[in-house]
Amino acid sequence: MDSISAPESPAPVQASSHDADPGATTPFQRLLARVFTRHVMNIAILVALPMIFSISLNPLCRGLEDPDVWWHLADARQLTTTHQFMHAEPNSFTVGGKPWVNPEWLAELPYWFSYKVLHYRGIYLVELVVLCANLIFMYWRGYKRSGHAGAAWWAAALGFTLVSVNAGPRTIALAYLAMGAELAILEAFERGHKRVLWLLPPLFCIWVNLHGSWLIGMALFILYILCGSFEFKKGAIEQEAFSAETRNRLLVVLGLCLLALLINPYGWRLAWNPIDMMTNQKLNIANVSEWKPLSLSSLAGMFAFAAMCLMVVTNAFRGRKWRVYEIAIVFFAWYAALDHMRFLFLAAVLTTPILAMDIRRGFNLESDKKTIPAANAFMVVAAAVVILMIFPSEAKLAKRLTRFFPMQSIAAIQPSWRTFNSDFVGGMMTFQSKPGFIDSRFDIFEHEGVLADYLKAMYLVSSFEVLDKHRIDHLLLTDTMPLSYLLKHTAGWTIIRRERVGEELYVTFARTPGAPAGSVAPNVGDGGPIVKDEDDLK
Numbered sequence: 001m002d003s004i005s006a007p008e009s010p011a012p013v014q015a016s017s018h019d020a021d022p023g024a025t026t027p028f029q030r031l032l033a034r035v036f037t038r039h040v041m042n043i044a045i046l047v048a049l050p051m052i053f054s055i056s057l058n059p060l061c062r063g064l065e066d067p068d069v070w071w072h073l074a075d076a077r078q079l080t081t082t083h084q085f086m087h088a089e090p091n092s093f094t095v096g097g098k099p100w101v102n103p104e105w106l107a108e109l110p111y112w113f114s115y116k117v118l119h120y121r122g123i124y125l126v127e128l129v130v131l132c133a134n135l136i137f138m139y140w141r142g143y144k145r146s147g148h149a150g151a152a153w154w155a156a157a158l159g160f161t162l163v164s165v166n167a168g169p170r171t172i173a174l175a176y177l178a179m180g181a182e183l184a185i186l187e188a189f190e191r192g193h194k195r196v197l198w199l200l201p202p203l204f205c206i207w208v209n210l211h212g213s214w215l216i217g218m219a220l221f222i223l224y225i226l227c228g229s230f231e232f233k234k235g236a237i238e239q240e241a242f243s244a245e246t247r248n249r250l251l252v253v254l255g256l257c258l259l260a261l262l263i264n265p266y267g268w269r270l271a272w273n274p275i276d277m278m279t280n281q282k283l284n285i286a287n288v289s290e291w292k293p294l295s296l297s298s299l300a301g302m303f304a305f306a307a308m309c310l311m312v313v314t315n316a317f318r319g320r321k322w323r324v325y326e327i328a329i330v331f332f333a334w335y336a337a338l339d340h341m342r343f344l345f346l347a348a349v350l351t352t353p354i355l356a357m358d359i360r361r362g363f364n365l366e367s368d369k370k371t372i373p374a375a376n377a378f379m380v381v382a383a384a385v386v387i388l389m390i391f392p393s394e395a396k397l398a399k400r401l402t403r404f405f406p407m408q409s410i411a412a413i414q415p416s417w418r419t420f421n422s423d424f425v426g427g428m429m430t431f432q433s434k435p436g437f438i439d440s441r442f443d444i445f446e447h448e449g450v451l452a453d454y455l456k457a458m459y460l461v462s463s464f465e466v467l468d469k470h471r472i473d474h475l476l477l478t479d480t481m482p483l484s485y486l487l488k489h490t491a492g493w494t495i496i497r498r499e500r501v502g503e504e505l506y507v508t509f510a511r512t513p514g515a516p517a518g519s520v521a522p523n524v525g526d527g528g529p530i531v532k533d534e535d536d537l538k
Helices: 027-035 039-054 067-082 107-117 122-144 148-167 173-190 196-211 213-227 245-258 268-280 282-287 299-317 326-339 341-362 373-390 394-401 407-411 421-429 443-447 450-458 463-469 482-488
Strands: 232-234 237-239 420-421 476-477 493-501 505-510
Touching: 027 373, 027 407, 039 148, 039 373, 039 450, 067 107, 067 421, 107 173, 107 196, 107 237, 122 148, 122 173, 122 341, 122 394, 148 173, 148 299, 148 341, 173 196, 173 213, 173 463, 196 213, 196 245, 196 268, 213 245, 213 268, 237 326, 268 282, 268 394, 268 443, 282 443, 282 450, 299 326, 299 341, 326 341, 407 421, 407 493, 420 421, 443 450, 450 463, 476 482, 482 493, 482 505
Parallel strands: 420 476
Antiparallel strands: 232 237, 476 505, 493 505
16 A cells, blocks of 8 residues: 555545536626635635734734744844854844854744835734634645535634634744645645655755754654554554555655755754754743643633544544544644643644544535635625724834833943843844843753853842843843842842833833942833723724
């Protein structure tokens, strides 16, 4: 056998199943039936979902709050300005000049080019396009597996509730497109399209320059080969082994994929990056909220639990034969999501097409080839109106940015200052060309011991020793941080600026020998009134 497909054949899929209305008689009706198909309607609704329900894209526009996007933009700006890849950290005064590779340089460029043309709206647009592309990819793969547009849509809609936990202007969202492409290639290979397998090496060549998640994609490919190397038939699991020819072809493609990983500006060091993340960045993983286990009591956890239950229930209603590879990736997807909440996006990419197939079979859904083009057109127009109404203006995004970052306090930082900053504002400081102590990259900061010093200072373990070690003369913190409380009650530190940012109050401290505890410079106000999200929506 040339694949590990179970004997049960998927529902036949015809490209034209939703392209025409048998009742169409006039040329206009035929045109309407061809343009406004069920697929077009489903995709239009999927595109509207993030703009309504995702807090990074809906009227709250919290995507610009992401601290990572700003140092990504700074990196891309330097690359496009100098035309040289970074081999040393260029931004902070703590690790500046230390060897560093930029593992996501290619994924940063779309955000930068869009920012150059459309400014803040450009960041918003790329985030929207990339997120929607992932949803459409899930829908399309679900439809190819199930042969039912309705089942594919519901599976993709449930997938949206999972990806929204990691929504934002994130480089990993582009990497998940690469993962979806890998899985689509393997699924097409299962359907008998042998030549598509040769697309994997160039895909991995692109992927390794996008994001370190290529390692997961490589593991999935190796898992696919291993699971197809033996025959297994027991209970609900049934598969046949690859033929020798197919196995050899897969191994050749795997070898080419491994070689393709070295086609990057940094050679083996870029390929090593995700392995370094797993083995040498324990503080990073332990202190970033996205790496925390998923709480099933959270909204995202509830949706994840619903997806798992739906998969079980549909198979209980009407069971099918499973392949070892399918079971393996389902178990891996949900284990990864439960262990690290950021991998809910991964779980959606891996399981949505399988869930679409299970929904159609479990609920015994009838064919949905028949459709009403006029109703489809109405839904498409309604979705377009919603998108146009919600898409923010540049002025609104600029205003929202001041609700996320202390822009005035950052602008006031002088190049000669050695400013200890919270990691949240570090990316914006880098983007504004202000030297900082740390930002949310963490990798190089952990390697050089700066992240450990940062945590010691923030958690009051040895705060003054850290400040003295790094010759800190200014600090930019929120007023509620323990370190702020300590400095306000310690002689030798003066508050020189306060700035209200949404509901947070940012405080800038300056080292002033001889100043009594609680010193405040003249003309420093209270920072302004509290501004809540709902105030910007009025």
